[in-house]
Amino acid sequence: MKNEKMQIMSVNSVALDTIEMVLKNSYISQTAVPGQFLHVGVDGHTLRRPISIADVNKQEESVTILFKIIGSGTRHLSSYQAGMILNVLGPNGNGFPIQDDATVLLIGGGIGVPPLYNLGKTLAERGTKIISILGFQTADSVFYEQKFRNLGETYIVTNDGTYGYEGYVTDVLELTDDFDRYYSCGPVPMLEAITAALKHKQGFISLEERMGCGVGACFACVIPTDTQGGYKKICKDGPVFSAQEVML
Amino acid sequence: MKNEKMQIMSVNSVALDTIEMVLKNSYISQTAVPGQFLHVGVDGHTLRRPISIADVNKQEESVTILFKIIGSGTRHLSSYQAGMILNVLGPNGNGFPIQDDATVLLIGGGIGVPPLYNLGKTLAERGTKIISILGFQTADSVFYEQKFRNLGETYIVTNDGTYGYEGYVTDVLELTDDFDRYYSCGPVPMLEAITAALKHKQGFISLEERMGCGVGACFACVIPTDTQGGYKKICKDGPVFSAQEVML
Amino acid sequence: MTNLAVNLPGLQLKNPVMPASGCFGFGREYSEFYDLGKLGAVIMKAATGSERFGNHVPRVAETSSGMLNAIGLQNPGVEKIIETEVPFLADYDTKLIANVAGSTIEEYELVAKTFNQTNQVHALELNISCPNVKEGGSQFGTDPFMAAKVTERVKQANNLPVYVKLSPNVSDIITMAKAVEAAGADGLSMINTLAGMQIHLPSKRPLLANKTGGLSGPAVKPIAIRMIYEVKQHVSIPIIGMGGISNAEDVLEFLLAGANAVAVGTANFQNPFICPEIIDELPGVLNKYGFGSVQDAVGKGIVE
Amino acid sequence: MTNLAVNLPGLQLKNPVMPASGCFGFGREYSEFYDLGKLGAVIMKAATGSERFGNHVPRVAETSSGMLNAIGLQNPGVEKIIETEVPFLADYDTKLIANVAGSTIEEYELVAKTFNQTNQVHALELNISCPNVKEGGSQFGTDPFMAAKVTERVKQANNLPVYVKLSPNVSDIITMAKAVEAAGADGLSMINTLAGMQIHLPSKRPLLANKTGGLSGPAVKPIAIRMIYEVKQHVSIPIIGMGGISNAEDVLEFLLAGANAVAVGTANFQNPFICPEIIDELPGVLNKYGFGSVQDAVGKGIVE
Numbered sequence A, B: 001m002k003n004e005k006m007q008i009m010s011v012n013s014v015a016l017d018t019i020e021m022v023l024k025n026s027y028i029s030q031t032a033v034p035g036q037f038l039h040v041g042v043d044g045h046t047l048r049r050p051i052s053i054a055d056v057n058k059q060e061e062s063v064t065i066l067f068k069i070i071g072s073g074t075r076h077l078s079s080y081q082a083g084m085i086l087n088v089l090g091p092n093g094n095g096f097p098i099q100d101d102a103t104v105l106l107i108g109g110g111i112g113v114p115p116l117y118n119l120g121k122t123l124a125e126r127g128t129k130i131i132s133i134l135g136f137q138t139a140d141s142v143f144y145e146q147k148f149r150n151l152g153e154t155y156i157v158t159n160d161g162t163y164g165y166e167g168y169v170t171d172v173l174e175l176t177d178d179f180d181r182y183y184s185c186g187p188v189p190m191l192e193a194i195t196a197a198l199k200h201k202q203g204f205i206s207l208e209e210r211m212g213c214g215v216g217a218c219f220a221c222v223i224p225t226d227t228q229g230g231y232k233k234i235c236k237d238g239p240v241f242s243a244q245e246v247m248l
Numbered sequence C, D: 001m002t003n004l005a006v007n008l009p010g011l012q013l014k015n016p017v018m019p020a021s022g023c024f025g026f027g028r029e030y031s032e033f034y035d036l037g038k039l040g041a042v043i044m045k046a047a048t049g050s051e052r053f054g055n056h057v058p059r060v061a062e063t064s065s066g067m068l069n070a071i072g073l074q075n076p077g078v079e080k081i082i083e084t085e086v087p088f089l090a091d092y093d094t095k096l097i098a099n100v101a102g103s104t105i106e107e108y109e110l111v112a113k114t115f116n117q118t119n120q121v122h123a124l125e126l127n128i129s130c131p132n133v134k135e136g137g138s139q140f141g142t143d144p145f146m147a148a149k150v151t152e153r154v155k156q157a158n159n160l161p162v163y164v165k166l167s168p169n170v171s172d173i174i175t176m177a178k179a180v181e182a183a184g185a186d187g188l189s190m191i192n193t194l195a196g197m198q199i200h201l202p203s204k205r206p207l208l209a210n211k212t213g214g215l216s217g218p219a220v221k222p223i224a225i226r227m228i229y230e231v232k233q234h235v236s237i238p239i240i241g242m243g244g245i246s247n248a249e250d251v252l253e254f255l256l257a258g259a260n261a262v263a264v265g266t267a268n269f270q271n272p273f274i275c276p277e278i279i280d281e282l283p284g285v286l287n288k289y290g291f292g293s294v295q296d297a298v299g300k301g302i303v304e
């Protein structure tokens, strides 16, 4: 992990309040693994914003991030234009463990989808069969559908049924039981439901928490690992954990 | 005075750390009188910055300001580019009293020079003869020399003698005794020296003070008018006062 | 329709937003920007027994997300205010709150009594928390016994509802609040500014002539929210909340913490239209977060 | 050549800049960015008698020009720190300050005594000011009698110089400072964070799980400067100043106000290189304002 300057190559709106930014940086593009994140400085804000790496192009030395406009930091970030420079710490965190499974299931919810794309692409390149279940609030929020379809079988679910299946990602889990491992990222209630439903399967989940330093120094972003007070730091020990390792 | 948006038409560096900005606005360009100022909002700063109006072009509906980079507000302002919009309160304050004298003397020090240009131009158009004494720290800081020469006889003084006369504006006052009135703007020590040296003359001085509201509501910018506790507000009753009216 | 009305002792407000004392003079300047009748109320600049000339300049400094001020209670004195300022404000369809200051209990009493003689003022804000004057002000604001005493005497001296303005420069804000409530305060107003300082590097001395000044603006909002949240759970009188408010979301945050109404200070300097803009945006913000009225939101952020 | 060295009890510092407690862990993470030997000293995260797990998440929130934290003194306990963290830091050419916390006087004593057994720690910072724990911490920090008592007992329990870290959440910081000086403190460290709160509008409850948190960052700098300026005139022990420092000009402002050295906290999160960058820029800033050494500037902003 280093403190790097990343030039913005492009800024695109890919869904409702959802921005895709392509950033140029040699070090991060060459070293990042799927599931790691960038800790992004935003002018006028005390704290950096953690944003997952959604894609990497080593040839072009570029890194793609996707973020949703939630509050003032992401709103300000969305106003940045191509050519401007971001101050970033990265790549941060551990990343998803990679292994040559026959089939994996990716389960993403909303803005938890981006890191799974980088993972899916990497696994597909290694010959793993990818099945994806992507949940969004509504039709307007759906993004990267075609990109995931290019990786394999993909199910889109919207909470209000305006696109794809209606309901939650857990509602379509039964459609696909034929996988060796699952990887998931999304809101905590979704992760709770998934880890409960897929107790019998090996799985890895990526977590979010409000961060201070983003490097492991401030103890802001902990998650309990047991009821005895054990804990891990999401920014350093995570954001990816095995489904059994942490207490949601 | 209104709260207006002003589009930046141009930004030029005219001397060391000295920026000239031309701003477009119908209301302010049509109503401003010489000696008034703009209370300029600067992103990320709690307080607005008071900056004098240095020139007005009613046909083009433009207003020129000149400012020196002093601290973080003016530094940030200097990074604004043509096309951007400034949030401004203006025109603020009283302005110089205008009268059809035969000859007036303008005495400006450093960044006190700008309001005198608008005044000189206005008086010259009315047929008054203009004599100007402009003091700067050093050769690199000199600006608007030719513009003042176009209005009339002009003496440039630099503290270090690197351009024009060496010394202070008061050192060249003796060169010109033939005027009906003087107008001055600059640092307080300069104004003290001038009002003392020209006690026998009618004069008007423009003052600076740290401001809160800039409109007369907060009592931040007062200046005593006597030893009994009388006071005036620089932002509203000033910034121009008759030389005898206030206690420097 | 979202109901913005708030009913407080002496103050039937059409909306909960008012400019804070000292940041709005006596309204004249801002009346050139908009109709003051839009405001829930106006809190006037502090009034003392006789004219005060305040501190030397510089009186203000800028800080990160805030400012320091050390005006020093400059004002023309209570009688002159009643004569020349109150009638101007009374012409507007809004409520009028007089901010009462002094160096001695007697001066506070005198000012309160004098305001009592006009029927154009609807409530008093008792300023026992100004950090920028040598005498009075802050010693009353940090000692619960003194605070109670001045509250009691001011209550006796007049018939107007009294909102005691608390200082945040204390170890224990709850004790202060309870003391003035017990002494008869009809409401609280909180917070005043935090004592702060800036040193001017070129001159190597405190920038403000008064050396210290009061910190206000968004920088102090978390402190104001914390204090209101804590006090709300220990008093039953209403609270006018302030400290760093600069938009309608901030107002909702203050309401949730326990404020019944709010005052906006420093933000007026950045945007002279801030109060009417907040009033216009408030219904939308209340609705967005599921509230049908201002009243609905008061104290709703307090958990357990 | 500008002399950055500072000589304080137990701390012969090559420069006056150190990371603040809790914002730098035990140095490991930032050692990946630069050589910790550049630092004047390192102040470690608080140590308690046994392991602590801290508060629930969320533990941090962002505010205007600042942040709130309620970590709750999470740490592996003093023995584990001595075993696994101190040796790592002792390998660097810098001084080491241990931040001592506890719920009872006995716990403070125990932690101090335990650090005394290693010769790799050069001074203690006695944290009587943490606003984020239910017991201990802040009651010691707001009551001068309790503050003096814990200082005295910790001094007796060990031979290391003790810097008492003062809380800004008090009515009278001078009394607190004098009390701990009289009780034997070798120095002061100020300020800790200001108690604050943020309410999360969507969930309508305090954002931090602990409800309140400590406010730090540039927002609080004027309060820190004011307190150091006031305290400096009433004590003769040195002061490690902190609160919102984010550049070398800020460091000079703290020196002028009376700090002998400084700590940088929140700014590390924005810029991991902030401490070495400030150290590199400090000579230029000192020279620009006419100082030939750090020592020259200390207290020079105090007038009359």
Ligand SMILES: Cc1cc2nc3c(=O)[nH]c(=O)nc-3n(C[C@H](O)[C@H](O)[C@H](O)COP(=O)(O)OP(=O)(O)OC[C@H]3O[C@@H](n4cnc5c(N)ncnc54)[C@H](O)[C@@H]3O)c2cc1C
Binding pocket: A037, A047, A048, A049, A050, A051, A052, A053, A066, A067, A068, A069, A070, A071, A072, A073, A074, A075, A111, A114, A115, A207, A208, A209, A210, A211, A239, D061, D062
């Ligand atoms: C490891 C990790 C990876 C993430 N990846 C992505 C991603 O790829 N795309 C994306 O859109 N979002 C992602 N998030 C969430 C993203 O960090 C927040 O949406 C963002 O910080 C909100 O900032 P804001 O200024 O808009 O919101 P505000 O609410 O104004 O932020 C206030 C503070 O809270 C923090 N905060 C608010 N929401 C979150 C959250 N959900 N998680 C962590 N901190 C939060 C902010 O960082 C900031 O410090 C990720 C979070 C983590 C921890």
Ligand SMILES: Cc1cc2nc3c(=O)[nH]c(=O)nc-3n(C[C@H](O)[C@H](O)[C@H](O)COP(=O)(O)OP(=O)(O)OC[C@H]3O[C@@H](n4cnc5c(N)ncnc54)[C@H](O)[C@@H]3O)c2cc1C
Binding pocket: B037, B047, B048, B049, B050, B051, B052, B053, B066, B067, B068, B069, B070, B071, B072, B073, B074, B075, B111, B114, B115, B207, B208, B209, B210, B211, B239, C061, C062
């Ligand atoms: C009526 C009036 C007219 C002015 N006209 C001009 C002009 O035409 N050109 C120009 O360059 N400057 C002018 N000034 C001075 C200008 O306002 C300051 O240089 C500027 O505010 C400095 O801001 P800063 O952020 O760079 O400095 P900082 O020191 O970072 O500012 C901190 C605070 O101090 C205030 N401040 C600092 N210096 C001054 C000062 N000399 N006067 C008033 N406030 C100050 C700032 O406004 C701000 O609130 C004028 C001042 C006044 C009162």
Ligand SMILES: Cc1cc2nc3c(=O)[nH]c(=O)nc-3n(C[C@H](O)[C@H](O)[C@H](O)COP(=O)(O)O)c2cc1C
Binding pocket: B212, B218, C020, C021, C022, C023, C045, C046, C069, C071, C073, C099, C127, C130, C165, C191, C192, C193, C215, C216, C217, C218, C220, C242, C243, C244, C245, C263, C264, C265, C266, C267
């Ligand atoms: C310039 C200025 C002058 C003030 N004068 C007074 C005053 O006379 N009486 C008073 O009670 N409070 C006074 N205050 C405090 C404000 O009323 C308010 O309590 C404080 O500024 C916090 O609100 P804000 O952050 O919205 O400004 C003053 C504040 C400022 C900035």
Ligand SMILES: Cc1cc2nc3c(=O)[nH]c(=O)nc-3n(C[C@H](O)[C@H](O)[C@H](O)COP(=O)(O)O)c2cc1C
Binding pocket: A212, A218, D020, D021, D022, D023, D045, D046, D069, D071, D073, D099, D127, D130, D165, D191, D192, D193, D215, D216, D217, D218, D220, D242, D243, D244, D245, D263, D264, D265, D266, D267
């Ligand atoms: C995340 C965080 C954790 C902190 N933990 C401690 C601590 O364990 N012990 C302590 O004495 N101070 C602690 N502090 C306070 C800092 O050491 C410092 O006094 C304060 O943050 C002000 O400095 P700053 O504005 O530069 O951050 C902590 C501050 C932060 C932001």
Ligand code: FES
Binding pocket: A210, A211, A212, A213, A214, A215, A216, A217, A218, A219, A220, A221, A222, A233, A234, A235, A236
């Ligand atoms: S954010 Fe600081 S430890 Fe994770």
Ligand code: FES
Binding pocket: B210, B211, B212, B213, B214, B215, B216, B217, B218, B219, B220, B221, B222, B233, B234, B235, B236
């Ligand atoms: S700046 Fe507020 S009265 Fe002049």
